[in-house]
Amino acid sequence: MEDIVVEENDDELTVFQEADDEEMVEVCPVCGSPDLYYEAGGTEGLFHCKYCGYIGGFVIDANKKMIQLIRDEYENKLRVSE
Ligand SMILES: [Zn+2]
Structure with missing residues:
Protein backbone atom coordinates (compact mmCIF):
# COMPACT_ATOMS: atom_id res chain seq x y z
CA MET A 1 0.00 0.00 0.00
CA GLU A 2 1.20 3.44 -0.85
CA ASP A 3 0.80 6.40 1.41
CA ILE A 4 0.07 9.65 -0.29
CA VAL A 5 0.82 12.62 1.90
CA VAL A 6 -1.16 15.64 0.92
CA GLU A 7 0.00 18.92 2.34
CA GLU A 8 -2.66 21.48 1.69
CA ASN A 9 -0.48 24.51 2.02
CA ASP A 10 2.35 23.12 -0.06
CA ASP A 11 1.45 22.66 -3.69
CA GLU A 12 -2.19 22.89 -4.52
CA LEU A 13 -1.63 22.26 -8.19
CA THR A 14 -0.06 18.87 -7.48
CA VAL A 15 -2.92 17.99 -5.17
CA TYR A 54 -28.39 -3.03 -1.33
CA ILE A 55 -31.26 -0.59 -1.04
CA GLY A 56 -30.67 2.63 0.79
CA GLY A 57 -30.70 6.36 0.78
CA PHE A 58 -27.01 7.02 0.29
CA VAL A 59 -24.04 5.96 -1.74
CA ILE A 60 -20.35 6.59 -1.37
CA ASP A 61 -18.17 8.75 -3.55
CA ALA A 62 -15.09 6.64 -3.95
CA ASN A 63 -11.97 6.46 -6.04
CA LYS A 64 -10.48 3.23 -7.33
CA LYS A 65 -8.52 2.52 -4.17
CA MET A 66 -11.57 3.02 -1.99
CA ILE A 67 -13.66 0.85 -4.27
CA GLN A 68 -11.08 -1.89 -4.02
CA LEU A 69 -11.06 -1.64 -0.23
CA ILE A 70 -14.84 -1.86 -0.04
CA ARG A 71 -14.90 -4.84 -2.38
CA ASP A 72 -12.20 -6.63 -0.43
CA GLU A 73 -14.15 -6.03 2.76
CA TYR A 74 -17.36 -7.23 1.15
CA GLU A 75 -15.78 -10.39 -0.18
CA ASN A 76 -14.13 -11.13 3.14
CA LYS A 77 -17.42 -11.09 4.98
CA LEU A 78 -20.26 -11.70 2.64
CA ARG A 79 -22.79 -10.90 5.27
CA VAL A 80 -22.97 -7.22 5.88
CA SER A 81 -26.08 -5.98 7.50
CA GLU A 82 -27.26 -2.49 6.96
ZN1 LIG B 1 -23.85 -3.43 -3.56
Missing part, protein backbone atom coordinates in the same frame (compact mmCIF):
# COMPACT_ATOMS: atom_id res chain seq x y z
CA PHE A 16 -5.42 18.95 -7.82
CA GLN A 17 -3.73 16.82 -10.47
CA GLU A 18 -3.66 13.81 -8.19
CA ALA A 19 -7.29 14.31 -7.33
CA ASP A 20 -8.12 14.60 -11.00
CA ASP A 21 -6.33 11.34 -11.64
CA GLU A 22 -8.43 9.59 -9.01
CA GLU A 23 -11.83 9.72 -10.56
CA MET A 24 -14.60 9.70 -7.99
CA VAL A 25 -17.63 7.61 -8.74
CA GLU A 26 -20.74 6.81 -6.75
CA VAL A 27 -20.60 3.27 -5.49
CA CYS A 28 -22.59 0.98 -3.27
CA PRO A 29 -21.52 1.37 0.39
CA VAL A 30 -21.88 -2.37 0.92
CA CYS A 31 -20.07 -3.97 -1.98
CA GLY A 32 -18.40 -1.09 -3.80
CA SER A 33 -20.18 -1.73 -7.07
CA PRO A 34 -20.82 1.29 -9.28
CA ASP A 35 -23.72 -0.57 -10.82
CA LEU A 36 -26.42 1.40 -9.04
CA TYR A 37 -29.69 2.77 -10.10
CA TYR A 38 -31.70 5.44 -8.41
CA GLU A 39 -35.35 4.98 -7.87
CA ALA A 40 -37.30 8.11 -7.20
CA GLY A 41 -40.60 7.25 -5.70
CA GLY A 42 -42.72 7.90 -2.67
CA THR A 43 -41.41 10.52 -0.33
CA GLU A 44 -37.75 9.87 -1.02
CA GLY A 45 -35.62 8.14 -3.59
CA LEU A 46 -33.55 5.09 -2.90
CA PHE A 47 -30.44 3.66 -4.42
CA HIS A 48 -30.53 0.07 -5.52
CA CYS A 49 -27.39 -1.96 -6.06
CA LYS A 50 -27.69 -4.48 -8.85
CA TYR A 51 -24.76 -6.44 -7.53
CA CYS A 52 -25.53 -7.11 -3.86
CA GLY A 53 -29.13 -5.95 -3.61
Whole structure:
Protein backbone atom coordinates (compact mmCIF):
# COMPACT_ATOMS: atom_id res chain seq x y z
CA MET A 1 0.00 0.00 0.00
CA GLU A 2 1.20 3.44 -0.85
CA ASP A 3 0.80 6.40 1.41
CA ILE A 4 0.07 9.65 -0.29
CA VAL A 5 0.82 12.62 1.90
CA VAL A 6 -1.16 15.64 0.92
CA GLU A 7 0.00 18.92 2.34
CA GLU A 8 -2.66 21.48 1.69
CA ASN A 9 -0.48 24.51 2.02
CA ASP A 10 2.35 23.12 -0.06
CA ASP A 11 1.45 22.66 -3.69
CA GLU A 12 -2.19 22.89 -4.52
CA LEU A 13 -1.63 22.26 -8.19
CA THR A 14 -0.06 18.87 -7.48
CA VAL A 15 -2.92 17.99 -5.17
CA PHE A 16 -5.42 18.95 -7.82
CA GLN A 17 -3.73 16.82 -10.47
CA GLU A 18 -3.66 13.81 -8.19
CA ALA A 19 -7.29 14.31 -7.33
CA ASP A 20 -8.12 14.60 -11.00
CA ASP A 21 -6.33 11.34 -11.64
CA GLU A 22 -8.43 9.59 -9.01
CA GLU A 23 -11.83 9.72 -10.56
CA MET A 24 -14.60 9.70 -7.99
CA VAL A 25 -17.63 7.61 -8.74
CA GLU A 26 -20.74 6.81 -6.75
CA VAL A 27 -20.60 3.27 -5.49
CA CYS A 28 -22.59 0.98 -3.27
CA PRO A 29 -21.52 1.37 0.39
CA VAL A 30 -21.88 -2.37 0.92
CA CYS A 31 -20.07 -3.97 -1.98
CA GLY A 32 -18.40 -1.09 -3.80
CA SER A 33 -20.18 -1.73 -7.07
CA PRO A 34 -20.82 1.29 -9.28
CA ASP A 35 -23.72 -0.57 -10.82
CA LEU A 36 -26.42 1.40 -9.04
CA TYR A 37 -29.69 2.77 -10.10
CA TYR A 38 -31.70 5.44 -8.41
CA GLU A 39 -35.35 4.98 -7.87
CA ALA A 40 -37.30 8.11 -7.20
CA GLY A 41 -40.60 7.25 -5.70
CA GLY A 42 -42.72 7.90 -2.67
CA THR A 43 -41.41 10.52 -0.33
CA GLU A 44 -37.75 9.87 -1.02
CA GLY A 45 -35.62 8.14 -3.59
CA LEU A 46 -33.55 5.09 -2.90
CA PHE A 47 -30.44 3.66 -4.42
CA HIS A 48 -30.53 0.07 -5.52
CA CYS A 49 -27.39 -1.96 -6.06
CA LYS A 50 -27.69 -4.48 -8.85
CA TYR A 51 -24.76 -6.44 -7.53
CA CYS A 52 -25.53 -7.11 -3.86
CA GLY A 53 -29.13 -5.95 -3.61
CA TYR A 54 -28.39 -3.03 -1.33
CA ILE A 55 -31.26 -0.59 -1.04
CA GLY A 56 -30.67 2.63 0.79
CA GLY A 57 -30.70 6.36 0.78
CA PHE A 58 -27.01 7.02 0.29
CA VAL A 59 -24.04 5.96 -1.74
CA ILE A 60 -20.35 6.59 -1.37
CA ASP A 61 -18.17 8.75 -3.55
CA ALA A 62 -15.09 6.64 -3.95
CA ASN A 63 -11.97 6.46 -6.04
CA LYS A 64 -10.48 3.23 -7.33
CA LYS A 65 -8.52 2.52 -4.17
CA MET A 66 -11.57 3.02 -1.99
CA ILE A 67 -13.66 0.85 -4.27
CA GLN A 68 -11.08 -1.89 -4.02
CA LEU A 69 -11.06 -1.64 -0.23
CA ILE A 70 -14.84 -1.86 -0.04
CA ARG A 71 -14.90 -4.84 -2.38
CA ASP A 72 -12.20 -6.63 -0.43
CA GLU A 73 -14.15 -6.03 2.76
CA TYR A 74 -17.36 -7.23 1.15
CA GLU A 75 -15.78 -10.39 -0.18
CA ASN A 76 -14.13 -11.13 3.14
CA LYS A 77 -17.42 -11.09 4.98
CA LEU A 78 -20.26 -11.70 2.64
CA ARG A 79 -22.79 -10.90 5.27
CA VAL A 80 -22.97 -7.22 5.88
CA SER A 81 -26.08 -5.98 7.50
CA GLU A 82 -27.26 -2.49 6.96
ZN1 LIG B 1 -23.85 -3.43 -3.56
